[in-house]
Amino acid sequence: xxxxxxxxxxxxxxxxxxxxxxxxxxxxxxxxxxxxxxxxxxxxxxxxxxxxxxxxxxxxxxxxxxxxxxxxxxxxxxxxxxxxxxxxxxxxxxxxxxxxxxxxxxxxxxxxxxxxxxxxxxxxxxxxxxxxxxxxxxxxxxxxxxxxxxxxxxxxxxxxxxxxxxxxxxxxxxxxxxxxxxxxxxxxxxxxxxxxxxxxxxxxxxxxxxxxxxxxxxxxxxxxxxxxxxxxxxxxxxxxxxxxxxxxxxxxxxxxxxxxxxxxxxxxxxxxxxxxxxxxxxxxxxxxxx
Amino acid sequence: xxxxxxxxxxxxxxxxxxxxxxxxxxxxxxxxxxxxxxxxxxxxxxxxxxxxxxxxxxxxxxxxxxxxxxxxxxxxxxxxxxxxxxxxxxxxxxxxxxxxxxxxxxxxxxxxxxxxxxxxxxxxxxxxxxxxxxxxxxxxxxxxxxxxxxxxxxxxxxxxxxxxxxxxxxxxxxxxxxxxxxxxxxxxxxxxxxxxxxxxxxxxxxxxxxxxxxxxxxxxxxxxxxxxxxxxxxxxxxxxxxxxxxxxxxxxxxxxxxxxxxxxxxxxxxxxxxxxxxxxxxxxxxxxxxxxxxxxxxxxxxxxxxxxxxxxxxxxxxxxxxxxxxxxxxxxxxxxxxxxxxxxxxxxxxxxxxxxxxxxxxxxxxxxxxxxxxxxxxxxxxxxxxxxxxxxxxxxxxxxxxxxxxxxxxxxxxxxxxxxxxxxxxxxxxxxxxxxxxxxxxxxxxxxxxxxxxxxxxxxxxxxxxxxxxxxxxxxxxxxxxxxxxxxxxxxxxxxxxxxxxxxxxxxxxxxxxxxxxxxxxxxxxxxxxxxxxxxxxxxxxxxxxxxxxxxxxxxxxxxxxxxxxxxxxxxxxxxxxxxxxxxxxxxxxxxxxxxxxxxxxxxxxxxxxxxxxxxxxx
Numbered sequence: 001x002x003x004x005x006x007x008x009x010x011x012x013x014x015x016x017x018x019x020x021x022x023x024x025x026x027x028x029x030x031x032x033x034x035x036x037x038x039x040x041x042x043x044x045x046x047x048x049x050x051x052x053x054x055x056x057x058x059x060x061x062x063x064x065x066x067x068x069x070x071x072x073x074x075x076x077x078x079x080x081x082x083x084x085x086x087x088x089x090x091x092x093x094x095x096x097x098x099x100x101x102x103x104x105x106x107x108x109x110x111x112x113x114x115x116x117x118x119x120x121x122x123x124x125x126x127x128x129x130x131x132x133x134x135x136x137x138x139x140x141x142x143x144x145x146x147x148x149x150x151x152x153x154x155x156x157x158x159x160x161x162x163x164x165x166x167x168x169x170x171x172x173x174x175x176x177x178x179x180x181x182x183x184x185x186x187x188x189x190x191x192x193x194x195x196x197x198x199x200x201x202x203x204x205x206x207x208x209x210x211x212x213x214x215x216x217x218x219x220x221x222x223x224x225x226x227x228x229x230x231x232x233x234x235x236x237x238x239x240x241x242x243x244x245x246x247x248x249x250x251x252x253x254x255x256x257x258x259x260x261x262x263x264x265x266x267x268x269x270x271x272x273x274x275x276x277x278x279x280x281x282x283x284x285x286x287x288x289x290x
Numbered sequence: 291x292x293x294x295x296x297x298x299x300x301x302x303x304x305x306x307x308x309x310x311x312x313x314x315x316x317x318x319x320x321x322x323x324x325x326x327x328x329x330x331x332x333x334x335x336x337x338x339x340x341x342x343x344x345x346x347x348x349x350x351x352x353x354x355x356x357x358x359x360x361x362x363x364x365x366x367x368x369x370x371x372x373x374x375x376x377x378x379x380x381x382x383x384x385x386x387x388x389x390x391x392x393x394x395x396x397x398x399x400x401x402x403x404x405x406x407x408x409x410x411x412x413x414x415x416x417x418x419x420x421x422x423x424x425x426x427x428x429x430x431x432x433x434x435x436x437x438x439x440x441x442x443x444x445x446x447x448x449x450x451x452x453x454x455x456x457x458x459x460x461x462x463x464x465x466x467x468x469x470x471x472x473x474x475x476x477x478x479x480x481x482x483x484x485x486x487x488x489x490x491x492x493x494x495x496x497x498x499x500x501x502x503x504x505x506x507x508x509x510x511x512x513x514x515x516x517x518x519x520x521x522x523x524x525x526x527x528x529x530x531x532x533x534x535x536x537x538x539x540x541x542x543x544x545x546x547x548x549x550x551x552x553x554x555x556x557x558x559x560x561x562x563x564x565x566x567x568x569x570x571x572x573x574x575x576x577x578x579x580x581x582x583x584x585x586x587x588x589x590x591x592x593x594x595x596x597x598x599x600x601x602x603x604x605x606x607x608x609x610x611x612x613x614x615x616x617x618x619x620x621x622x623x624x625x626x627x628x629x630x631x632x633x634x635x636x637x638x639x640x641x642x643x644x645x646x647x648x649x650x651x652x653x654x655x656x657x658x659x660x661x662x663x664x665x666x667x668x669x670x671x672x673x674x675x676x677x678x679x680x681x682x683x684x685x686x687x688x689x690x691x692x693x694x695x696x697x698x699x700x701x702x703x704x705x706x707x708x709x710x711x712x713x714x715x716x717x718x719x720x721x722x723x724x725x726x727x728x729x730x731x732x733x734x735x736x737x738x739x740x741x742x743x744x745x746x747x748x749x750x751x752x753x754x755x756x757x758x759x760x761x762x763x764x765x766x767x768x769x770x771x772x773x774x775x776x777x778x779x780x781x782x783x784x785x786x787x788x789x790x791x792x793x794x795x796x797x798x799x800x801x802x803x804x805x806x807x808x809x810x811x812x813x814x815x816x817x818x819x820x821x822x823x824x825x826x827x828x829x830x831x832x833x834x835x836x837x838x839x840x841x842x843x844x845x846x847x848x849x850x851x852x853x854x855x856x857x858x859x860x861x862x863x864x865x866x867x868x869x870x871x872x873x874x875x876x877x878x879x880x881x882x883x884x885x886x887x888x889x890x891x892x893x894x895x896x897x898x899x900x901x902x903x904x905x906x907x908x909x
Contacts, residue, residue: 176737180797182697184751184804185717185724198741 023274029267033260037083046074048081049233057250067252069243075256078234082257085235086216087264089150093215094208096154097161102204104158105165106192110173120166123159131156131218132225139227146235149222153215164207168200202276209272213265220261236261291494292324292341292462293317297354299336299345306566310336312518313354315591318462318511323488323495325509325526327502329541329819331562332515334498338466341496342381343371359461376407380455384467386447390439396423397435400454407458422453427483444683445476449483456487464496469504473682473846478890481507500820502545503892506530514538517562517573524597530894534594534604536578536612543612544824545894546853548876554831555853556614557824561789572601580607615828629709630670631808631840632694632727637703637713639664639693663689664700665864671808674838678855678872680848680887686864687844691810694842695727696720707808725755728801732813734793738785744771744796745781751803770799774829791822798829802837810842815850827854848891852876860884 036043046064055072058064066075108119131153138152172178173196181191220237234242236257243253299311310333318324326334339345340356343363356363358378363371375381383389390399400422401415410418416435423431426449439447448468455463465484469477481504487493499505505512506526513523514535522535533539543556560577563569569576575585584602591598594605601607641661647654663686671677681687692698694705696712705713712723731737738747748767752758758766768778774795785793794814801809811830815823827850833839845851851858852872859869860883868881879885 176731176733177739179692179697180729180731180737180800183695183724183727183729184754185721186754195739199739 020274020277022270023278026267026270026272026274029263030271033083033264033267034087036080037087040077040080040084044074044077044080046077048073048077057246059250060252066256067250069250069253070246075253078239079236079256079260081233082235082239083260083264085146085233086220086237086261089146089153089219089235090212090216090268092147092150093154093157093219094211096151097157097211098204098208100154101158101161102165102197102200103192105162105167106169106196106200108162109166109169110188110192110196116166119162123162126156127159129156132221135218135222135227136225139222144227144230149219149227150215153218153222156218157211157215161204161207161211165200165204168203169196172196172199202279205279206272206276209268209275212268216261216264291318291320291359292496293355293357294337294341295355295357297337297340297356298352299333299340300350300352302348302350303566308565309568310349310518310565311340312568314515314518314520315354316513316520316523318494318496320461320494321488321492322510323497323508325497325499325505325512326515327499327505327512327541328515329500329562329821331517331565333518334500334515335466337515338381338464338496338498341462341464342375342379344375373407376403377458378461380458380460380463382448382451382455382463382465382468385471386444386451387471389451390447392439394438395435396437396439396442396450400435400450400457403454403458418457419453422457423450425456426450426453426487427479428453443476444472445479448472448476448480452480452483452487456491459491460493462494462496464498466498467500468497470499470501474848474890474892475682475886477504477892481892484508501892502530502542502820502894506894507892514541517568518565519573519600520591520598521574521600522598523591528595528597532608534597534599534608535574535601536580536603536607537574539607539612540577541820542894543614544821546824546827546849547895548849548852548888548891548893552614552853554615554828555824556612557828558821559825561791574601579613580610630672630706631675631708632669632671632842633704633706634667634669634694635704635706637664637667637690637693637705638662638701639689639698640701662686662864664693667703667864667866669859669866669869671840671842673807674834674840675857676834676841676843676855678851678858679842679844679861680846680851680858681861682846682887685861687846687861688812689864690861691729691812691842691844695729695810696723697729721755725804726806727808727810728804728806729810729812730794730797730801730814733817734790734797735785735817737797738793738800740785742784743781744776744783744785744788747785747796748781748799748803751800755804757804766803770803773802773833774799789822790818791826794818794822794826795829798826798833802833802839806839808840808842810844812844813846814843816845816847823850830854848888849893860887 050073052072055064055068056070058068060067064074064076066079069075069078104119104123108116134156135149135152138148142148178191178195181195220235220240223235223237224241239257240254243250247254294314294316297311297314298309301308301310314337316324326337328334336345336349343356343366345351351364358374361374366374390396397416397419398412401410401419404410404415404418405412420431420435423434428434428446428449434442434446434450442450469480472480484495485508488495497505497508509526511524512526512529513520514529514537515521516537522529522533522538529538530542533542540556540558544558546555558577563573563576570588571586572578572581572589575581578585580603582603587602589600589602591600592604639662641663643659643661647656667690669677679687679690689698693700696705696717700713703713704711707723707727710723712720745767748770749763752763752766767781771778771780776792776795780788780792788796814830815826818826830841831854834841843851843854855872857870858872858875860867860875860881862883868875868879868884875884876888879888
């Protein structure tokens with residue numbers, strides 16, 4: 001039995017698979033939008049906040065590619081600048097909810113018992129708070145600003161992230177490699193963050209990408225209500241809010257940020273899906289085996 | 291009845307086309323049982339699916355025909371095939387736990403096909419189901435028909451599934467590993483039931499299994515599959531007692547047998563060829579100790595002495611047995627009578643199941659069931675000794691193993707590992723014990739973190755206990771890989787890039803990383819194929835001889851336990867019913883449960899004559 005493994009081992013790496021199509025498209029969409037927004041100050045064709053009465057409500061044309069709004073400001077420039085705020089808002093909120101939700105879910109799913117009960121009931125309470133109400137509450141007592149909106153939105157999504165993490169952890173905690181870790185006295189910290197978390201990432205990524213898009217939407221809704229970005233600076237939600245009254249006369253003002261938001265949301269979702277497929281080592285080679 | 295001729299099936303996969311079956315020809319005559327034998331990946335399940343006309347989308351029939359009672363399945367429309375399946379074929383799957391729909395009663399599921407194919411009303415079908423349940427030996431058929439799957443034990447469920455397969459009065463019953471998920475005593479009962487049914491109804495059976503002992507009991511003819519080809523085909527007695535094809539020889543030699551103790555088991559080196567590009571010559575040549583010049587030529591099926599063999603050298607090697615390896619270490623060290631490595635006294639563990647509170651009148655009452663998987667267990671394991679622990683599922687074997695390692699906290703009792711009393715200590719003070727005592731798990735897919743490379747997996751315990759410096763780490767990892775006979779470049783692999791046997795080797799290496807003196811082996815070979823199992827068992831035996839480690843070897847496979855153990859402990863319902871020297875337990879069992887367990891084990895080498903006579907029925 002001595003030579004038994006080495007004789008036949010052809011070094012077979014799993015067939016190198018290209019990036020999934022979703023990932024490519026998602027990356028392209030998201031990347032373009034993020035890049036353009038980042039470069040906004042230098043590539044914006046016109047100043048985003050200069051009011052000019054002579055150029056009000058110009059339809060899209062060679063000078064103003066996406067037209068101008070009711071104060072004569074270039075819609076494209078405002079769109080690019082607003083993108084920064086919207087993306088920052090979405091990412092910020094998601095990061096907040098991940099930072100709190102993931103450890104909560106890990107602990108609840110691994111320790112079970114009263115830890116689980118306490119954390120999950122807490123999450124239930126959070127989940128019962130209507131997001132807009134929470135936003136209103138936080139922002140009503142303090143002057144509104146973008147980071148507070150991000151914090152409020154992130155806060156609202158904590159229970160969702162925590163629930164997903166918990167359910168993934170529940171399954172993983174039963175795996176034998178967790179027992180193996182316990183059999184060498186690993187600390188709970190190590191088991192949660194080094195053994196369980198790396199395996200929990202794929203479903204969490206998908207969830208997080210969904211959360212980014214929802215956060216952008218919710219953030220826009222809060223801005224729409226006047227609780228997020230403050231004029232004259234404007235994220236996409238606020239742009240739509242402002243353009244609402246002119247939608248019959250100048251539909252491009254609302255359409256541009258609406259479309260941009262659509263593209264970003266689709267892009268991020270594709271990105272999340274693609275990443276999950278790409279990252280999960282088990283998904284990669286199950287196919288092809290019989 | 292069933293006639294498969296020259297069937298070739300390919301699967302489209304991401305890595306290219308995979309030839310799952312190459313020119314398979316088998317036929318089962320009316321009223322006989324044909325067994326298909328092979329290891330995982332050999333294509334046995336594909337044959338079953340083809341016989342049912344149920345091949346998945348990505349499968350493609352390249353050539354050949356499947357005929358059932360003269361009808362060509364390939365020429366039929368989907369609807370015709372469906373009708374044929376519903377009325378004349380019966381299928382029983384491996385896992386009785388996932389086949390039944392948990393939210394329908396047993397009776398309605400058993401009678402279901404009658405409604406669709408025989409035009410019964412649901413009421414009539416239910417009545418008939420009760421009759422069928424009675425026929426498969428279920429005691430209170432009426433009550434069972436009204437029960438839901440979760441209320442039934444595994445054996446009962448498998449009986450119900452068989453009843454369901456019998457409902458439309460089929461001519462052919464296809465059984466895909468019908469007893470693999472069951473305990474041996476239950477397995478024996480199911481086999482006996484199948485034999486009765488065959489005699490009573492004149493059923494034809496296609497029986498698919500990897501368990502040669504079971505096959506010997508039920509089959510008239512055996513076809514051995516290897517890498518999508520039939521390599522030997524003949525009467526059961528012939529093939530199982532005088533195999534001609536080298537692979538069949540190897541497979542049979544690899545099975546540990548109760549009562550004939552060898553030092554090492556024969557194993558088949560290597561692994562299945564890649565069926566995306568099958569070798570042009572003999573598919574087994576790479577692993578075959580008898581391979582010769584002629585092995586590079588494609589092998590054809592030849593009739594040799596009344597059976598088909600796909601080997602040009604069959605006659606030449608007929609009388610040569612498969613080589614059995616010598617023990618690498620000289621001899622097992624003499625068992626010392628000094629103080630034991632592990633000593634357990636009056637160990638108890640109770641689980642509370644359920645919980646929840648109900649109002650009973652005005653009082654709150656906890657409704658919980660108590661389960662005692664470890665009930666007053668006392669045992670010792672000496673240095674370098676293998677204590678085999680057998681028992682059926684649910685007897686508490688795994689719980690006992692984990693309680694000894696304090697992965698589960700005991701309720702009461704005493705555990706000593708080395709000279710340390712570990713039962714009373716809090717988890718954080720168990721550092722020393724954790725180094726001394728390790729564990730190897732059953733399921734190699736679950737026991738290795740899929741996100742870590744083999745190198746990381748092995749380095750972690752070394753680092754955890756500070757057993758080597760960072761510079762020395764790669765050397766130490768290589769030593770460990772070498773110990774379990776894996777090449778050192780495996781350190782860069784992820785678990786999913788290895789076969790089951792290789793993963794299990796890594797699992798063993800990880801347990802060895804802390805230089806333990808005691809290892810709990812929790813069903814370490816149950817998830818593996820026979821030939822791989824033999825290699826792992828040999829490895830464990832070698833390591834015991836080299837390092838003087840003691841094992842608590844937990845398994846439901848009494849053959850493996852008999853081969854490896856110095857002493858054997860038998861568990862039933864959380865209690866130790868018998869413990870003693872392996873030979874004594876195997877040859878002169880005293881406790882009725884041990885006797886029952888031993889008599890239920892299907893043995894390959896038992897020389898019973900007709901397939902119809904089994905051991906006496908069990909209560």
